[in-house]
Amino acid sequence: MRDLSKPDHLPNLREGGQPPEPSWLPRQRRGITPQMIGRYPDYDVFDTAETWDPATARVIAERMEVRGSFAFFTPDEQPTLRALCDVAVAQDAEPRIPVPELIDEKLAAGRLDGYQYADMPDDRETWRLTLAGLDEVTAERHDGYRFAGLDSRSQEAVVENFSKAQLRSASFDRLNITRTWSVCMRMILAAFYSHPWAWNEIGFGGPAYPRGFMRLGPTSTREPFERPGATDEDPVRTVTEGRA
Amino acid sequence: MIRHLLKGAVGPKDNDSRYLLDVHRRDLPGEATMRAYPDNEEVDLCVVGAGAGGSVLAQRLARRGWKVVILEAGPFWHPDEDWVSDEAGSHQLYWTEKRIIGGNDPVELGKNNSGRGVGGSMVHYAGYCPRFHPSDLQTDTLDGVGADWPISYQQLRPHYERVEAELPVAGQNWPWGYPHTYPFSPHPVSEAASVLWRGAIAQGITMRVGPVGIVNGTFGNRPHCIYRGYCLQGCKVNAKASPYVTHLPDALAHSVEIRANCMAARVELDPSSRRATGVTFIKEGEQIERLQRAKVVAVAGYSIETPRLLLNSATKGFPNGLCNNEDQVGRYVMVQGATQAAGRFPTELRMYKAPPAQVSSEDFYETNPSRGFARGFSIQTVSPEPIGWAEHVLADGHWGRALREYMRDYNHWTTIGVLNELLAEPDNRVTLAEEKDPFGLPVARFDYSLCDNDKANVAFSTEVITDILHAAGAQDVLTIQRFAHLIGGARMGTSPENSVVDAHQRSWAVPNLYLADGSVCPTQGSANPALTIMALSSLLAEHLGSRPATERSRL
Numbered sequence A: 001m002r003d004l005s006k007p008d009h010l011p012n013l014r015e016g017g018q019p020p021e022p023s024w025l026p027r028q029r030r031g032i033t034p035q036m037i038g039r040y041p042d043y044d045v046f047d048t049a050e051t052w053d054p055a056t057a058r059v060i061a062e063r064m065e066v067r068g069s070f071a072f073f074t075p076d077e078q079p080t081l082r083a084l085c086d087v088a089v090a091q092d093a094e095p096r097i098p099v100p101e102l103i104d105e106k107l108a109a110g111r112l113d114g115y116q117y118a119d120m121p122d123d124r125e126t127w128r129l130t131l132a133g134l135d136e137v138t139a140e141r142h143d144g145y146r147f148a149g150l151d152s153r154s155q156e157a158v159v160e161n162f163s164k165a166q167l168r169s170a171s172f173d174r175l176n177i178t179r180t181w182s183v184c185m186r187m188i189l190a191a192f193y194s195h196p197w198a199w200n201e202i203g204f205g206g207p208a209y210p211r212g213f214m215r216l217g218p219t220s221t222r223e224p225f226e227r228p229g230a231t232d233e234d235p236v237r238t239v240t241e242g243r244a
Numbered sequence B: 001m002i003r004h005l006l007k008g009a010v011g012p013k014d015n016d017s018r019y020l021l022d023v024h025r026r027d028l029p030g031e032a033t034m035r036a037y038p039d040n041e042e043v044d045l046c047v048v049g050a051g052a053g054g055s056v057l058a059q060r061l062a063r064r065g066w067k068v069v070i071l072e073a074g075p076f077w078h079p080d081e082d083w084v085s086d087e088a089g090s091h092q093l094y095w096t097e098k099r100i101i102g103g104n105d106p107v108e109l110g111k112n113n114s115g116r117g118v119g120g121s122m123v124h125y126a127g128y129c130p131r132f133h134p135s136d137l138q139t140d141t142l143d144g145v146g147a148d149w150p151i152s153y154q155q156l157r158p159h160y161e162r163v164e165a166e167l168p169v170a171g172q173n174w175p176w177g178y179p180h181t182y183p184f185s186p187h188p189v190s191e192a193a194s195v196l197w198r199g200a201i202a203q204g205i206t207m208r209v210g211p212v213g214i215v216n217g218t219f220g221n222r223p224h225c226i227y228r229g230y231c232l233q234g235c236k237v238n239a240k241a242s243p244y245v246t247h248l249p250d251a252l253a254h255s256v257e258i259r260a261n262c263m264a265a266r267v268e269l270d271p272s273s274r275r276a277t278g279v280t281f282i283k284e285g286e287q288i289e290r291l292q293r294a295k296v297v298a299v300a301g302y303s304i305e306t307p308r309l310l311l312n313s314a315t316k317g318f319p320n321g322l323c324n325n326e327d328q329v330g331r332y333v334m335v336q337g338a339t340q341a342a343g344r345f346p347t348e349l350r351m352y353k354a355p356p357a358q359v360s361s362e363d364f365y366e367t368n369p370s371r372g373f374a375r376g377f378s379i380q381t382v383s384p385e386p387i388g389w390a391e392h393v394l395a396d397g398h399w400g401r402a403l404r405e406y407m408r409d410y411n412h413w414t415t416i417g418v419l420n421e422l423l424a425e426p427d428n429r430v431t432l433a434e435e436k437d438p439f440g441l442p443v444a445r446f447d448y449s450l451c452d453n454d455k456a457n458v459a460f461s462t463e464v465i466t467d468i469l470h471a472a473g474a475q476d477v478l479t480i481q482r483f484a485h486l487i488g489g490a491r492m493g494t495s496p497e498n499s500v501v502d503a504h505q506r507s508w509a510v511p512n513l514y515l516a517d518g519s520v521c522p523t524q525g526s527a528n529p530a531l532t533i534m535a536l537s538s539l540l541a542e543h544l545g546s547r548p549a550t551e552r553s554r555l
C-alpha cells in the first residue's frame, strides 16, 4: 500500500493523467461508500448523526430516500442518463449513489441555479438535448447502438470527447458544448457529493451544528470521531485482531 | 487608541440588536409583534430589499422615528428550521430565479453572488469585512482608470468604524489602506490556513488574520463561533454577522415592518411632480398588485435587481426605464476576479473546519507600474466544502476516476484565493431579457466581458498564489478561474451624464428616490463589498435623518 503523505496517486503527477486502479484502496469496513471503496475505511459520518440538528438531519434523511422513481426524464431517456452519470463519476459497481434520481428530483422541482447562458436554452432543455445528442453520436460511431448499450471503454471515449467539446450532432449543435459539459457535470457532482456515502469515501466531517469542530490543528486536525486515512495496515489483520 | 485597548469591551451605541437576540432560538425577535402598516398609509420610507444596504438604512432611520416598510422578495427566515449544516440543502438561500448571462465572459450568478430573503446576500456571505482603500475612491485621478467617487474616504470613515463595531469585526491591526484597528481580537487560525500563511511568509508577503465579521468571544447574546465552517450556508449559530442579526432586530424594535415574500414590481411616479409615490409589489401566492405608498423610496436590491426594477418601472416620462433618460442605468456592473488555487500537502489538513475566511493580504492592492496593469488584488484564504471542491477539481480538467481520486484526497488540500479589482466598463451591463419571471416581470440580462487590464491582473495574481503554494511545499496544485461579488449598476457620480445617483445616493431624476445598496459604488477595489455597502447606507441615513421630520415629504 501507498504512503499517503506522498502524492504519487494524483492524476496530474502520473503518466496519462489517470489514477492507479482503485484496487489499491481499502475496502470500506464501516458504513457505506460508493462502490465500497474509500480512503477512510473505518469512518461513517452517520456515527455522529445524533449530534446533527433536526433540520439538517431531516434534509439528509430525505436525500437518502431519493431512489427509483423519475418525474422529469422519460423512460426512453433514463438509460442514457444513467450511463452518463455512471461514467462521469466512475460509478462502475453497486452500491451506487443515485445520481440520476437526485438530478431528476431537482429538475422536476425546477430547482435551477439562477442563471442561463444567453447562447443556451434552459437547463432542463439542455439535459434533454444532451441525452439525445449522446445517442446520436453513438449511433453514428457504432451503428445501431445507443449510448447506454456501449461497453464502458467506448462510453468513456464519448465522454472524453464531450469534456473536450469535440462532439457534433443535430442536438449538440443547438448547444454551446463547452457550457453544456459544465452544466451537466456540475449537476452530477452536486448530486454525488451531496450524498453522505461520498462523504464517507473522502473523510468529510459532515454536518456540524450544534456540535462544531474543535480540532483545527496544528496538533491535530482530527476530531475523536474522525478516522485517519487508510494506511499500510493489512485490513485482514486489522479486522481479525479488532484494532479499529 | 481606546478602541485599541478595549478590544471587545465597547459595543456600539444606537443599536441594541445583540441584546434583542434570543440565546436559545435563532429567530429574528419581534416578528410576531411586528408593526403592520396598511398599504394606503403613506409611510416615511419604503425600502426594497432587506439586505446589507436596505437593513442598515431602515434601522438607522427607524431610530429617528421614521415609519419604515421593507419589501423583501424572499422569505422571512427561521434559521433553526430553515437553515441547514449542508451544502446542497442551502439552495433556497440564493436568488435562483432565472437571469440571462452573456458577453465574452459571462458571470455565473445564483449561489456565487446573490442572496434572497430577509438578511439578503450576507446571510450566506463568507464574512470577510475589509474596508476599501482611500485610493479606491480616486482611481481616475490616481491611475487613469475607473472613476472617482463624489465622496471622500474621510466621509465614509466614521461609518466604517461604526459598522465594524456593530458586526463586530475581528482581526489584527490593519496596516494597509488607511491603517486601522478592529474592535475584536483575531480568531485562532486553522492549520489549513497556517500552511498558506507560512508559504506567504516564505515569499515575503505579509498576511494578517481577518478581518471577519464573526464574533470572537461573545457579543451581547451572540455566541462565539463554533468553527463548523458552514458560513456560506448561513450561520445557524448567530456568530457570523448579517443584517439578520446585526440590524434587523433593532429595526423591528423600532417599528419597522419587513414584508417578506413581496416582490417589488415597479416604483410608482406622480406624472406631474415626477416624485415617487410608492412601490407596487406582488406578494407570493396572491398574484395581485398592491401599492405601498411612501414619502421616500429607497431601492436596495443589489447590482442586478436594482437596475432591473428601475428598468421595469418605465413610464411616459422615462420610456427607457426610470432614471434612465441618460442611458446610465445598469451600466458599470463589476465583479471581482476570484481565482482559487489549491495545494496538496503530506498531512491531513481538513480544510472544512473553521470559517473559510481566515487570513488575508493586501500587499498587492495598490497599483504597481512594474506589474504592467493598473490597480491590484487582495489574497484571502478560502476553503471549499465537498461540492465546491468537486467544481474546483472539474475546472482543472478532471472527471471520472481522476476526479474521484482528487476528491478522495480532499483532506490533504488547502485553498487560497484572490480578489482582483476588475475595472468598470460601460458595456458590462444589466438590461431586460425577453423572458419573464413567474410574476410576469421581465428578468435581468447581465453581459460581462473582461478588458486587457483585467486579464493581466488575473494572470499575475494567479502566479502569485501558485508561488505561495509552492513555497509552502505543495506537492500538486489545482486552479479554478472564477468571479465573485457584484457591485455597481447604478453608480453615484457628479452629473446625470455619468451616473444614476448623486453624492447623497439620490437619483438625479426623481428627487425622493434613493439607492441604498452595492449598485451605487463606482469602483470596487479588491475588498469584499459588504462592509462598504453598509457604511454607505449608514452615511446616507445620517444625511436623511438629520433633516427635520416635516421636511420628509419635500426631500
Ligand SMILES: Cc1cc2nc3c(=O)[nH]c(=O)nc-3n(C[C@H](O)[C@H](O)[C@H](O)COP(=O)(O)OP(=O)(O)OC[C@H]3O[C@@H](n4cnc5c(N)ncnc54)[C@H](O)[C@@H]3O)c2cc1C
Pocket (backbone or CB within 6 Å): B048, B049, B050, B051, B052, B053, B054, B071, B072, B073, B074, B111, B112, B113, B114, B115, B116, B117, B118, B119, B120, B121, B122, B123, B124, B125, B126, B127, B128, B129, B130, B232, B262, B263, B264, B265, B300, B301, B302, B303, B305, B306, B309, B357, B485, B486, B516, B517, B518, B519, B528, B529, B530, B531, B533
Ligand atoms: C457566496 C458569497 C460570499 C460572499 N462573501 C463575501 C464576503 O466574504 N465579504 C463581503 O463583504 N461580501 C461577500 N459577499 C457579497 C455580499 O454578501 C454582498 O455584496 C452584499 O450583501 C450586497 O448587499 P446589498 O445590500 O447590495 O444586497 P443584498 O444583501 O443582496 O440584498 C438585496 C436584497 O434585496 C432583495 N430584492 C431584490 N430585488 C427585489 C425586489 N424587486 N423586491 C423585493 N426584494 C428584492 C433580495 O432578495 C435581497 O434580499 C458574498 C456573497 C456571496 C453570495
Ligand code: SF4
Pocket (backbone or CB within 6 Å): B214, B224, B225, B226, B227, B228, B229, B230, B231, B232, B234, B235, B236, B237, B238, B239, B240, B354, B355
Ligand atoms: S464557522 Fe463560525 S461563523 Fe461560520 S457558520 Fe460556523 S459558527 Fe457561524
